[in-house]
Amino acid sequence: MNSMPASESPFIIETTDLWRIYPLKAASARKEPVDEQQGVQALRGVNLQIQPGKFVALKGRSGSGKTTLLNCLAGLDKPSRGKIRILGCDLDTMSEQDLTFWRRIHIGLIFQSFGLLPTLSAFENVELLLRIKGEPYEIRRLRSLECLEKVGLTKWKDHRPYEMSGGQQQRVAVARALANQAEIILADEPTGELDSKTSQELIKLFRDLVQKDKITFLMVSHDPLVDQFVDQVHLLKDGVIIYKEQ
Numbered sequence: 001m002n003s004m005p006a007s008e009s010p011f012i013i014e015t016t017d018l019w020r021i022y023p024l025k026a027a028s029a030r031k032e033p034v035d036e037q038q039g040v041q042a043l044r045g046v047n048l049q050i051q052p053g054k055f056v057a058l059k060g061r062s063g064s065g066k067t068t069l070l071n072c073l074a075g076l077d078k079p080s081r082g083k084i085r086i087l088g089c090d091l092d093t094m095s096e097q098d099l100t101f102w103r104r105i106h107i108g109l110i111f112q113s114f115g116l117l118p119t120l121s122a123f124e125n126v127e128l129l130l131r132i133k134g135e136p137y138e139i140r141r142l143r144s145l146e147c148l149e150k151v152g153l154t155k156w157k158d159h160r161p162y163e164m165s166g167g168q169q170q171r172v173a174v175a176r177a178l179a180n181q182a183e184i185i186l187a188d189e190p191t192g193e194l195d196s197k198t199s200q201e202l203i204k205l206f207r208d209l210v211q212k213d214k215i216t217f218l219m220v221s222h223d224p225l226v227d228q229f230v231d232q233v234h235l236l237k238d239g240v241i242i243y244k245e246q
Contacts, residue, residue, distance in 0.1 A: 009088065012184065012216050013050040013073060018082035019043055020068050020239075042068040043079070044239035050232075052183075055210040055217045057226045060236035066220040067188055069236065073218070074107055074186050075099035087183060104133050108177030108215075110187035114169045116161045122148060122172045123157040129179045147175035151205060167198035174205065178213075185209075187219040196225065203229050 020043040042065045050056050058066050071077035072084060075091050084091040087106055094102065103109075116125050123144055130140040148157050151171040161169050170190060177185050187206075191199035207229045210217050219226065227233060234244050 009085065010051060011049045011085075012052040012087060013048065013218065014083075014085045015046050015048045015069075015073075016083040016085075018046040018048075018069070018072065018084060019080045020065075020072060020077065021080040041239055043072070045082070046236075046239070046241055048234065048241060050216060050218065052216055053210065053214045054231045055207060055229065056219070056232045056234065057230045058218060058220045058234050058236060059222065059226075064236045065239040066236050068239075070186050070188050070218070070220055074109060075103055104129075104180060106183055108180065108182035108185040110170075110173050110177050110185065110190045112189035112192040114161070114166075114173045114193075116169055116172055116176075118161050121158050121160055122153055122164070122168075122175075125161075125172055126176045126179050129176055133180060143179055143181075144175075147178045148172075150178060150209070151175045165198075166194050167202065170194065170202060171205070174202075174209075178209070178215075182215070184216045184218070187217070187221075189220055189222070191221065191223050191225075199223055200225050 019041070021039040021041050023039050046065075046069060048069075058069065060066050068077065072079050072091075073086065075094070079092065089102065091099065117128070120128065126147055127140045127144040130143060135143070145154070145157070148154050151174050153168060153171050153175065156164060156168060161172070164172070170193075173190075177187075190206075191202055194202065203223070203226055206217055206219065209215050219230070232244055234241050236242070
């Protein structure tokens with residue numbers, strides 16, 4: 001797997017002139033090459049640098065390219081051109097198989113819709129990720145319980161998603177993202193379906209995880225509450241980062 005660092009960098013996440021252009025539907029159906037002038041320019045030369053152990057918010061209006069950027073950083077989407085360097089790895093040089101393996105080891109993902117399996121308990125939803133990774137049962141059990149304790153859900157470990165509130169379900173999703181001991185967590189609108197009180201509790205949890213576990217946390221959000229907890233706010237407009245707050 002081609003994922004060894006080529007050189008030292010002070011940044012754990014770095015993009016250089018990153019573009020993502022989607023073909024128009026008609027051209028896509030005909031499987032024609034993407035016409036950069038005619039296609040949808042979701043990202044237009046994004047330059048992003050994030051240091052290790054930072055809590056960073058990515059904000060912008062709907063359609064500004066936030067989720068597209070997050071998907072590219074997770075290796076879930078391929079940029080049209082430009083460079084993505086994460087943990088010293090050049091994502092554009094890696095195959096889909098390599099990206100899947102790399103993501104399992106290094107990246108935790110949190111989604112707005114929780115993404116929990118409804119027939120599994122909280123414990124089983126967290127443990128499943130480690131099972132896919134191939135960890136032995138005892139390691140899976142101990143790590144899953146540890147992660148549920150971190151998010152304050154030990155007493156709810158045997159409950160299924162429909163038996164929990166939205167905030168509790170999102171905490172299970174956080175525990176799942178922590179399970180593989182990822183260095184980076186990428187979260188897409190994790191408070192989007194929660195009330196303001198629950199949102200604030202969850203953002204405080206993220207802040208604690210960054211401080212205690214030295215995780216780098218990048219969160220896409222519209223929530224104004226995040227500004228008082230994060231280290232940086234990057235504003236994305238029309239596929240370009242227009243400013244950074246510290």
